[in-house]
Amino acid sequence: MKVVYTDVLVIGGGLAGLRMAIAAKRRGHDAVILSLVPPKRSHSKAAQGGMQASLGNVIKGQGDNEDVHFEDTVRGSDWGADQAVVRMFVNTAPKAVRELAAWGVPWSRVRRGDRTVIINGQKVTITERDEAHGLMAQRDFGGTKKWRTCYVSDGTGHAMLQAVGDQAIGSGIPVHERAEALALIHDGGRCYGAVVRDLIDGELTAYVAKATAIATGGAGRLYRVTTNAVICEGIGHALALESGAAALGNMEAVQFHPTGIFPAGILVTEGCRGDGGLLKDVDGHRFMPDYEPEKKELASRDVVSRRMEEHIRKGKGVGSRFGDHLWLDITLLGEKHIKTNLREVFEICHHFLGIDPTKDLVAVRPAQHYTMGGVRTKPTGESPTLKGLFAAGEAACWDMHGFNRLGGNSVAETVVAGMIVGEFIADFCDDPGNEFNLPTGLVREFVEREQAKLDALVASRGTEDASALKARMQEIMTAKVGIFRTGRDLEEAVAELQQLLARSRNIGLRTPSPGPNPELVTAYRVQKMLKLALTVAYGALTRTESRGAHFREDHPRRDDAQWLKRTLATWRDGASLPELNYEPLDIAKMELPPGWRGYGAKDYVDHPDTPRRQAEVDALKTQYAGDRFALQRALLPYDDLLPARLRGRNERIDEPFGGTGRAA
Amino acid sequence: MDTSSSIVTGAGLADAVRKSRLPARLDVVQSATGLVLALFMWGHMFFVSSILLGKDAMWTITKMFEGYFIFGRAYPGIVSVVVAVIVLLLVVHAALAVRKFPINYRQLRTYRGHMKLMRHEDTTLWYWQFVTGFALFFLAAPHLFQMLTQPGLIGPYESSDRVWSYHWWPLYLLLLFAVEVHGGVGLYRLAVKWGWFAGSNPDATRRRLKALKWALTVFFLALGLATLAAYIRIGIEHADRVGERYVPASVQPGAVK
Amino acid sequence: MSMFRPTATHKVIPLVPADGAQPGNGGRIRVHAMRYNPRDPGNAPRLQTYELEQAEGMTLFIALSEIREKQDPSLQFDFVCRAGICGSCAMVINGRPGLACRTLTKAVGPDITLLPLPGFELIGDLSVNTGKWMRAMSERLEAWVHMKEAELDLTRIEARMEPELAEQIYELDRCIECGCCVAGCGTVRMREAFVGAVGLNKIARFRLDPRDTRDDDDFYELVGDDDGVFGCMSLLGCHDVCPKQLPLATQIAFVRRKMAAVGFR
Numbered sequence A: 001m002k003v004v005y006t007d008v009l010v011i012g013g014g015l016a017g018l019r020m021a022i023a024a025k026r027r028g029h030d031a032v033i034l035s036l037v038p039p040k041r042s043h044s045k046a047a048q049g050g051m052q053a054s055l056g057n058v059i060k061g062q063g064d065n066e067d068v069h070f071e072d073t074v075r076g077s078d079w080g081a082d083q084a085v086v087r088m089f090v091n092t093a094p095k096a097v098r099e100l101a102a103w104g105v106p107w108s109r110v111r112r113g114d115r116t117v118i119i120n121g122q123k124v125t126i127t128e129r130d131e132a133h134g135l136m137a138q139r140d141f142g143g144t145k146k147w148r149t150c151y152v153s154d155g156t157g158h159a160m161l162q163a164v165g166d167q168a169i170g171s172g173i174p175v176h177e178r179a180e181a182l183a184l185i186h187d188g189g190r191c192y193g194a195v196v197r198d199l200i201d202g203e204l205t206a207y208v209a210k211a212t213a214i215a216t217g218g219a220g221r222l223y224r225v226t227t228n229a230v231i232c233e234g235i236g237h238a239l240a241l242e243s244g245a246a247a248l249g250n251m252e253a254v255q256f257h258p259t260g261i262f263p264a265g266i267l268v269t270e271g272c273r274g275d276g277g278l279l280k281d282v283d284g285h286r287f288m289p290d291y292e293p294e295k296k297e298l299a300s301r302d303v304v305s306r307r308m309e310e311h312i313r314k315g316k317g318v319g320s321r322f323g324d325h326l327w328l329d330i331t332l333l334g335e336k337h338i339k340t341n342l343r344e345v346f347e348i349c350h351h352f353l354g355i356d357p358t359k360d361l362v363a364v365r366p367a368q369h370y371t372m373g374g375v376r377t378k379p380t381g382e383s384p385t386l387k388g389l390f391a392a393g394e395a396a397c398w399d400m401h402g403f404n405r406l407g408g409n410s411v412a413e414t415v416v417a418g419m420i421v422g423e424f425i426a427d428f429c430d431d432p433g434n435e436f437n438l439p440t441g442l443v444r445e446f447v448e449r450e451q452a453k454l455d456a457l458v459a460s461r462g463t464e465d466a467s468a469l470k471a472r473m474q475e476i477m478t479a480k481v482g483i484f485r486t487g488r489d490l491e492e493a494v495a496e497l498q499q500l501l502a503r504s505r506n507i508g509l510r511t512p513s514p515g516p517n518p519e520l521v522t523a524y525r526v527q528k529m530l531k532l533a534l535t536v537a538y539g540a541l542t543r544t545e546s547r548g549a550h551f552r553e554d555h556p557r558r559d560d561a562q563w564l565k566r567t568l569a570t571w572r573d574g575a576s577l578p579e580l581n582y583e584p585l586d587i588a589k590m591e592l593p594p595g596w597r598g599y600g601a602k603d604y605v606d607h608p609d610t611p612r613r614q615a616e617v618d619a620l621k622t623q624y625a626g627d628r629f630a631l632q633r634a635l636l637p638y639d640d641l642l643p644a645r646l647r648g649r650n651e652r653i654d655e656p657f658g659g660t661g662r663a664a
Numbered sequence B: 001m002d003t004s005s006s007i008v009t010g011a012g013l014a015d016a017v018r019k020s021r022l023p024a025r026l027d028v029v030q031s032a033t034g035l036v037l038a039l040f041m042w043g044h045m046f047f048v049s050s051i052l053l054g055k056d057a058m059w060t061i062t063k064m065f066e067g068y069f070i071f072g073r074a075y076p077g078i079v080s081v082v083v084a085v086i087v088l089l090l091v092v093h094a095a096l097a098v099r100k101f102p103i104n105y106r107q108l109r110t111y112r113g114h115m116k117l118m119r120h121e122d123t124t125l126w127y128w129q130f131v132t133g134f135a136l137f138f139l140a141a142p143h144l145f146q147m148l149t150q151p152g153l154i155g156p157y158e159s160s161d162r163v164w165s166y167h168w169w170p171l172y173l174l175l176l177f178a179v180e181v182h183g184g185v186g187l188y189r190l191a192v193k194w195g196w197f198a199g200s201n202p203d204a205t206r207r208r209l210k211a212l213k214w215a216l217t218v219f220f221l222a223l224g225l226a227t228l229a230a231y232i233r234i235g236i237e238h239a240d241r242v243g244e245r246y247v248p249a250s251v252q253p254g255a256v257k
Numbered sequence C: 001m002s003m004f005r006p007t008a009t010h011k012v013i014p015l016v017p018a019d020g021a022q023p024g025n026g027g028r029i030r031v032h033a034m035r036y037n038p039r040d041p042g043n044a045p046r047l048q049t050y051e052l053e054q055a056e057g058m059t060l061f062i063a064l065s066e067i068r069e070k071q072d073p074s075l076q077f078d079f080v081c082r083a084g085i086c087g088s089c090a091m092v093i094n095g096r097p098g099l100a101c102r103t104l105t106k107a108v109g110p111d112i113t114l115l116p117l118p119g120f121e122l123i124g125d126l127s128v129n130t131g132k133w134m135r136a137m138s139e140r141l142e143a144w145v146h147m148k149e150a151e152l153d154l155t156r157i158e159a160r161m162e163p164e165l166a167e168q169i170y171e172l173d174r175c176i177e178c179g180c181c182v183a184g185c186g187t188v189r190m191r192e193a194f195v196g197a198v199g200l201n202k203i204a205r206f207r208l209d210p211r212d213t214r215d216d217d218d219f220y221e222l223v224g225d226d227d228g229v230f231g232c233m234s235l236l237g238c239h240d241v242c243p244k245q246l247p248l249a250t251q252i253a254f255v256r257r258k259m260a261a262v263g264f265r
């Protein structure tokens, strides 16, 4: 049995995983990163639009600060987020983006003077301040009050991953590429590492670590139409779920992005709309203002996606052999803007649609995009139920996104959580109380169990085809657990997914070889993915309200009285459904008590505690009027939740520190 | 040396021994010798082609190089000196260029395989540059040896006799093709290698350079072939008087030695 | 570049067909893929042919996935983003390195020969270990921003940078480490120690970056030899196959000039 020992095992080489490993390494702990693919090929690469951080450099971002970012994020989440975590996040995001600037990310910069932008379909001239010249620029994104999204042309994720990946190499952190974690090694209360399969030779190795962190990204491939990469299959989520000890939070919260190109599902960034692009229907009519007069195309993603599907249902879609779609019109932005600031979009349209987006309309339809749910953690990033297991990034439910995450908040989360959780992992490793004496028997037992499962698949004379099961699962999820959900559809989905799960135990391989066999990979993954799909579908069926991206046609209202709580799913070995528990969100501790989001439907059922908390909040607001920091401390203290070196205010043009350095 | 890397993160370069500056210099020398040789060849081709303007024209040019119009009499030794300089350049150039040759059969085979698969013009052109360079080793040597040792035997009849009656024309034919292909590609490569003339649209520049390169090669080949034909024609006409030296009518009475 | 045969990936075929077209009436295509498992001693490289119906807008990603799902589940290849941005799927398509995921079968068919990217360790069939190569290259060239050790004060306003400079750096930062330039370079093929265009481009990128404290003497230590910039024979295959159209020709020339200047100081 091969065993690798390290202080910190990071599963996942995307932005979150890399940043966590760097944090741990810089604190003196050895870290090993596992990744299915070379880390710079992780799906973080695909983020085009940008990263939110309240710098307020551009004129349209003037007045932006942590408080505005906080409110946007909580409203975006439809009050599903953990507000303390959101506070930690919004305060660290400017630091994260500035760190990345120092690490070499070529953020697009502000140019002083006049420039023409498209706002609401109109050309408008805005004038950037002299004192902002050369600082990082921000663009408009859905669901935000201010222009807050920092960007690198439209290759933001690429540039970030490049810089963070390079720093990881510079820090000498080994990345074991083409390695797949198959199971966590644990004793029900403490995690000791993972059983890992080498995708080149098929061998299993035990990685034993003081701290294990999951940063495996999203699970978009549960769906047929998704913007996610083909490796986003949720295996990391499944690792936690199959442990039986760690829980997954809010898996039913799945985001659909308004503009996947049709029919391939490849994303064109929200930046298209942020920069002034419009959505049009079969008649060439701009329909979003009819539904959302205030935010129009730039309401939050869940709202825009639903409005688009609603409009298609009204017969206003553009027919095609593959089904109906709508148009995204960016021609009004002009060739120069498209070829510089939206270059990736230009290339995608050119290569995959064969059109020129400076002249032609782009066929789009909403596609699965983001997994809000994930491994439930405390604000430190550690699982509350499985000690030594951490999670960050899209795979985690840290929970700053609640039921809908804002564009640009996700790559921001990866690096911010990477910084914060990385520090806590280092603290965890520093603590002598967390040393362990691991019986090798336990490690052996886990490795042998995984080996036996693989051997059984290879030897199986089963009749089920893994690819076919997977395709069917993706079909069900897209058709029945999609943007609009109903109890009946969801019941059918759960029932059929259960059948598929049963059938997946009878998979037979056409090419039964043990080594680097792609069919074997599909086979063991589909078994895991089905459990995850069931967790999503069952969670959606049970949650009889609509919140954020989770929309039940039969329960169209948000119901705070019943459902202001987080779904926690665990899976017992051999079960055919997850066990669901609920963790209530405490209104008494909310800085922003539940209310209307400012877009979307206005009717919701209030929680009985909301008015009381609202009164408290209003009182404090009068008391501390004029001092936003004092007010904030009174409303929701969070400083002690942050690692010491990440505390502190953020300097802005309009909030200068003066010559002396950091303010308290 | 105190490199800034001694104060930067990451595995330090600070302890490393300072790298030799030689590769940089050799690269520049290789290009410089190539450039001078190529420009020399342009001149060379014009001078030898003076035969197309008539025997007298060529005679005049020849004598000019021998210092006849400065000193009042011919010193073929001057030519020898020029030849020696060229030989030196050529040796240096060749010695440096050989470093780029495939060092064994496996490398050669790999390159050829790659070239066939890629069907990419610049990749193929390098192969021809290599082949012609290799050929130039052998083809240029006798010619230069001849010019070095017998600089006096250059002239309308002398050269024509050599080309025809002493059977040098097959060598010249090969040499002509080799040197024109090699020099043409070489000049183009020099421009892209050092980024000369890149301008605001380097891809367009490169297209234009490539076109120019082909035009020059074709032009000099045509010129060279015509010249060779002229020598051959004169050589055939003069075949029965091999060894007779040319004396222009203008200088005939007194100048004959 | 138009002076060359356009690489297949640059051709544009409209996805939405003329009215009345049926899905899958695009005719038959034949994919000839190299099969080879280097870990199996009794195994020799060979081409295996798969025939399939061409669908509208079919890319090699779609075609190969279909082959794996319906015909041969053992065929190995690598796709991640399937959108031309991650650099995983580079392979030799009808003789030229390119990104398979954004190559439309119509543009290269009906007979499509696929070989794994040469110059990299072969994992099996069409899958090669570009990641390992790139990591080694990055370590060798110290391809990361070298900062002053003093800890940054992250609470303060960021350092300014001219917008044009940021754009110039991004232009070079767009490399997706796909390896096409390496596979397309006759020099690397002959001499494996040669850094290749991807590495030289990185040097140009970090040299441009004011946040990197290194100077030309430092860069000379990394690429000032015949395995570095002076080994490049200006074949420009790299430039012509780079799927991101990086300005490799001018960047390599630029690094050469700067490094040559160091040689004469």
Ligand SMILES: Cc1cc2nc3c(=O)[nH]c(=O)nc-3n(C[C@H](O)[C@H](O)[C@H](O)COP(=O)(O)OP(=O)(O)OC[C@H]3O[C@@H](n4cnc5c(N)ncnc54)[C@H](O)[C@@H]3O)c2cc1C
Residues within 6 Å of the ligand: A011, A012, A013, A014, A015, A016, A017, A034, A035, A036, A037, A038, A039, A042, A043, A044, A045, A046, A047, A048, A049, A050, A051, A052, A156, A157, A179, A180, A181, A182, A215, A216, A217, A218, A227, A228, A229, A231, A235, A236, A267, A269, A369, A370, A392, A393, A394, A395, A407, A408, A409, A410, A411, A412, A414
């Ligand atoms: C097309 C697209 C555009 C986007 N644009 C934006 C945007 O503009 N702004 C924004 O904020 N967000 C955007 N997002 C979302 C954002 O990019 C992702 O949520 C985020 O990058 C996820 O990062 P991560 O580090 O959590 O995971 P990833 O980057 O997905 O990394 C996951 C890592 O885990 C590894 N891995 C997975 N499973 C295993 C296993 N079993 N064993 C070992 N390793 C494993 C993978 O190899 C990979 O290295 C976009 C997403 C998509 C799909």
Ligand code: HEM
Residues within 6 Å of the ligand: B027, B030, B031, B032, B033, B034, B035, B037, B038, B039, B041, B090, B093, B094, B097, B098, B100, B101, B129, B130, B132, B133, B134, B136, B137, B138, B140, B179, B182, B183, B185, B186, B187, B189, B190, B193, C233
């Ligand atoms: C013995 C004879 C010669 C040999 C073996 C030879 C070989 C070569 C080779 C192999 C190269 C390519 C070098 C590289 O890729 O870096 C080269 C380049 C070049 N050659 Fe020659 N050559 C010879 C003679 C000549 C002559 C006579 C000329 C003049 C016309 C010439 C002009 C050039 C030029 C201009 C270059 C480009 C220089 C560069 O890339 O730096 N060569 N030569």
Ligand code: HEM
Residues within 6 Å of the ligand: B044, B048, B049, B079, B082, B083, B084, B086, B136, B140, B143, B144, B147, B153, B154, B155, B158, B159, B160, B162, B163, B168, B172, B173, B175, B176, B177, B179, B223, B224, B225, B227, B228
């Ligand atoms: C200083 C050196 C040189 C001198 C003085 C010189 C002189 C001449 C002369 C006089 C001729 C006419 C034929 C003859 O007399 O035999 C000639 C022809 C030729 N030389 Fe040279 N030469 C020199 C160097 C070179 C070099 C370096 C090359 C190529 C590598 C070269 C290639 C040729 C060719 C190809 C011809 C045939 C011309 C044609 O067909 O037009 N020469 N040279």
Ligand code: SF4
Residues within 6 Å of the ligand: C174, C175, C176, C177, C178, C179, C180, C181, C182, C197, C198, C201, C238, C241, C242, C243, C244, C245, C246, C248
């Ligand atoms: S330079 Fe171009 S071809 Fe080379 S690795 Fe980068 S993107 Fe690929």
Ligand code: F3S
Residues within 6 Å of the ligand: C184, C185, C186, C187, C188, C196, C197, C231, C232, C233, C234, C235, C236, C237, C238, C239, C252
């Ligand atoms: S193809 Fe190779 S030789 Fe140089 S110009 Fe490009 S690296």
Ligand code: FES
Residues within 6 Å of the ligand: C078, C079, C080, C081, C082, C083, C084, C085, C086, C087, C088, C089, C090, C099, C100, C101, C102
């Ligand atoms: S799969 Fe990412 S570039 Fe082709």
